[in-house]
Amino acid sequence: MARRARALTDGLLNPLARLGQRGLKALAGLGRASLLLVGILAGSAQMLRRPRLLLAQVYNVGVLSLLIVAVSGFFVGMVLGLQGFYVLSQFGAKESLGVMVAASLVRELGPVVTALLVAGRAGSALTAEIGLMKATEQLAGLEMMAVDPVHRILTPRFYGGLISMPLLAVLFSAVGVLGGYFVGVGLLAVDEGAFFGQMQAKIDFREDLVNGVIKSLAFGLVVTWISLFQGYDATPTSEGVSRATTRAVVHSALAVLAIDFVLTALMFGK
């Protein structure tokens, strides 16, 4: 009898204990990530004295993602143009196509899709690079040369991502608007004046554009932070690094979408 009762309580308590364990583990990870961010920011002053390190990282994150972001932006803009046209023309409001395309891009798709693309293209590369540097003892080697690897290696990468993200997002939106223009005005014969005129009337510089840029700055911070942390925290084996790379992309994507919701509610929820 006693044994059965014991088994029952165990059966009830064990999942609870596991949940607690996972929670504690997640909390510990968050703590380590926060400490890492503090360390990264502490290296800011040192990095400014060596702008070349930063330049190389803007190249790695920004320039190397340029093509994929521009091409994706154009296609997304064209799709918006098509879909928007079919829906709006049902209500006789196809003049509003420009507004719809631009608002979707500037407010949401520009920052979010760019962040997802950068997480896949550059974030995973950052994780793999840092993880491999850890696995091949390069980080420990720097440490032994009395060079702080967080300041030297992670800080420039962090700022590289932070700077590149809004520029890429703005580029994505601009190319997307052109894609929408190409489909709407070029192929579906929406009036050009209405396309841009309504767009300019409805898209507000501060409310829409500036908020979009703020969003992409937040995404840049989160994506590079997660990617760097996953690399820095990876188990220093080839398996550990590959797991960390996957985790970096998944966590980045989830974080971007969740933060997007919060920011959207704060910015446009009035």
Add this chain to the structure above:
Amino acid sequence: MGRGDSEYFPADSPWHLRDGVPIGDATLDAASSSAASGCAGAVPVATVAPLPTARDCLVRIRGLSFSHGSRKIFDRVDLDLPRGAVTAVMGPSGTGKTTLLRLISGQLRPDAGTIEVDGEPVQSLGRAALYNLRRRMGMLFQSGALLTDLNVFDNVAYPLREHTDLNPALVRKLVLLKLEAVGLRGARDLMPSELSGGMARRVALARAIALDPMMILYDEPFTGQDPISMGVLVTLIRQLNDASHLTSIVVSHDVRETASIADFIYVIAGGRVMAQGTPVAITAERSAWVRQFMDGLPNGPVHFHYPAPALAADLLTRGLG
């Protein structure tokens, strides 16, 4: 070569002279003899009334305990590493030899005990002081740990550019001298990915001695090397130690090579020091465990079989386990 460079340096250059005394001048002669007596003979501590003075020992470890999770790696270990000598720390895989180097260099902190390097307590140093101390240490990692996006020249120049304000011409001269010392002056434009394992380690060695350190820590320098590069490394370690008046710590389980260059050997296993002494003394050691380790016998105190129930009983057990 280390001191031969002095004409290039300003007299107050902090990384060449230690306390105004040329590195190693006075300590070298004492080293080989002190290895047997004064400094390194200090264990067991209790029986030696006056502890050896810090001057003879570059590294003094007392009561070191360290555990990784629930596994005890060191249990109240005492070690002394004499100045100017090559000290080998040997032991089977997984006995924490690399951990020991990380503890000495302050990358890890011990659970208990003290680690003194050149009179400074590593375990309680702050960041700045620790980094200062590390500028006077070199470490050769198993993989070499070269920065993969820099070529050989830039890798060796890295610590110089990082910690000194020398002009580029002087940096170039120094780097070429260091590369010459390891015989790879011709390989300066290669990338680390183009180097063989042995060459990568030699480049890493050139980088480790770039700032003319007082001590070099070698982490398994011979592992996975073909006989020729193994021979090259063995000679290099000894030569660098004597020519530049360094103190070397070699962590390894390659018994023959290590014994051939070491002045003093510690054999550690199970978190304790199993044996210590000069190579000759260790070779003559009678203890069964030390014999098995030194001679590489398949069976002895360390069993071939992982602990298991008797084979017959195991085979007769029903079930799928």
Add this chain to the structure above:
Amino acid sequence: MAKQHTIEVWVGAFIAVGFIALFFLAMQVSNFNANSAADGYRVSARFTNAGSLKARAPVSMAGVRVGRVEEVRLDKNTYEAVVTMRIDKGVDSIPTDTFANIFTVGLLGEQYVRLQPGGNQDYLRDGDEITQTQSALVLEQLIGQFLFKKAEEGGK
């Protein structure tokens, strides 16, 4: 060194392209233009029904945009909608007896304020109020009136 130089050029180009994109969005896509000219003057008008007129809706005259709506609020005493408009600085000769209508672009489109100039020699200045207004047409009301009239005609 050559490699370093290429990186510098690429990063420079990248940042330039980014700013061009931002400039394009600001000038062509958003109302940054109009905002920068926001130092015009304010005029208000009272409507019994502002319909779905919103802030930032255009104010036009003879089909040309001359300003935008800044605020739509309720006068708590008269229960009228008070619409504050900002008129561009260059358009400084709107007669005081101008007529303000709320119209709709297309059948279901945006609502906007249309100004029909009067004949007065005095011009509107900052803080003035347009007194002659016509409220927004509400489609349901129109349809209701239309049906009512038809029914009346049928009854005769």
